Amino acid sequence: MDYALAVATALGALSIYLLLPRGRGSLVKTGALVGVLTLGAAMLYLLRWAGLQEGVSQGAGLNVFFCLFALIAVISATAVICHPRPLYCALYFVLLTLALAGLFILLFAQFMAIVLIIIYAGAILVTYVFVIMLASPGGNVTVADYDRVTTNPLLAVLVSFVLLGTVLQLMFIGKPRAFMAARPAGPVAVGMAMGHKILAGKPALADPKPTSKMGVMELLGVNLYSQYALPLELAGILLTISLVGAVMIARKNEPAAGVLGTGQMPTE
């Protein structure tokens, strides 16, 4: 067990517990202080851990960006769950998505990054923001208590941080993984090898041969439509089913033709 990591996790739990919105006697400032301490400790830990690794120094430039995006991501993720106003939570979620997209770009996963922005920031969160805005009045109005106060902060923090602590302990066991290091060739090379293997026996698909010129998009396409064709099709069917279901739920109960046009008397 890594005690430094455990202490950092506990500190993080304490800070989130203090930051979670409650009615009165708010401890936001203390929580923020503890949170900053936690982040500093975690950053120091990461730097020391990365320093143990051979070859990490090559990616020093990347690591600056990694730290920047990670910091934005952690802070905005905290704000998503701790901000007392729902609309701000949704907006911090957008910021979180952008920071994660930055991290994906550092991992040479441009497609993932852009698709994350399109789907999360561009579609899902817009709908969230839309619904929150419709539900809560615009402008500088205080939010109702039941929207502002966490119902069960202690239990929530305990469960989530025990899970997080376990995952972190497992991740940092033994030799550090290479996810901090800059290895552009890694995923691309693996994908290309897979593409070669798959395309070898299929002349119909062999036209776009995986070559070193092939980019992330092409490799992704080749992999999706050869090795992962069945899961892809299943996902498509699932989406179609949910689409049809949504249409069925949203469909208005059309009144019969004769009933149309009998407007109700006003009650007053």
Next chain:
Amino acid sequence: MVGTFIFHLIFGLVLFNVLLGIVAYLILLERKTAAWIQDRIGPNRVGPKGLMQPLADGVKFILKEEFMPANADRWLFYLAPIVIITPALCGFAVIPWGGVLAAGTRLPEWLPWIGGWAFPHNVPVMLANPQVGVLVVIAIAGLSIYGVVLAGWASGSKYSFLGGMRAAAQMISYEIPLILSLLSVAVVAGTMRLGTIAQDQVGYFSTVFVLPQWNIFIQPLAFILFVTCIFAEANRTPFDLAECESELVGGYHTEYSSMKFAMFFLAEYSAMITGAAVAVALFLGGWHLPWLDKLLYGGAQPMSTGWAGMFLKLVVFGAKVILFLFFYMWVRWTLPRFRFDQLMNLAWRSLIPLSLGTFLMAGIFVYLRQEGIIEHRGWLLLGNILLVLGALVVGRWLPSTPTNQRVPVAGSRYNKWPGVSSTGNA
């Protein structure tokens, strides 16, 4: 590597400032266009022929009072103009303005700091040509919703709020056909790089039938869908329900004044330029100078050219963009505004099925081309025509659009509830 970076830095700075200048003059062009169409003269007082009008407008914006409603959400009220202008200016980065520069010119030695520095060979005249270029355009279109929605909500005014909500609903709806029409172009080109797609269109249908091989002639339906959707995304007439003056005062920017309002204006025109540039790059042949390139180059226009070729490409691309922008304005001052239910019906009942059909056609074409059954891209034109004819036939059998029914209302003067007098006191 460093050379490419410096070139892009200089190019980016020049581009950014030129575009901001163009935005200022676009507003003048918009007012002049409106005047021509409405048989007026338009602004003609400031400078010769009114050419200094943008300057006067800018000074006026700066001198106006900054106003914040008492009911506004302070932070979001300040944040909204920033959020709307940032994605609007980001889109310029992936536009292929001028092919590839293959000059390798050395700068003269007497220049300070950069003297003797040679331009790198084969540097693309665009800020970035990422593998996911088309998706970047889509992502930026998706992010541009937030500014409008936030402005509407943060103002704490009912007009602004309704404008923001309308904008959100409209932009979400029109994003789907936008994405599908863009993807049907990308699928046929086999890449998502905007520069490559633009280069791909340089050429002709055949040596006899010299129609340029632009995507507008190959997939006209996708082009029409795309143009409709970028009009809606830019919130311009006939889709400007978000700011429609007769119902909502000014819509989402009702409460904004001074430079914060100018930011909304700037964002709208920047988004127009980005939309026009994407349309030119993807559908109108990019920098391809039709027919004349045979005289100049003795064949198709090459991708990499020297300085003269680059400037020719920049001029051709810019001219196409300006013509397209004029088309934007022409439409704005000609067509009346939709009603909101018509707007939604247009998107969900016609544009989305049609764009799905276009995408399907593109997929079938790519499959047949890969199987070696058809070779020429002109077949896709036939596919598009068939799709339109098929839609016209199928449309006759579809249930009609639910129109507004006359509902008798008690107390109504024109549509009485039977047995109730017009005063409502039966």
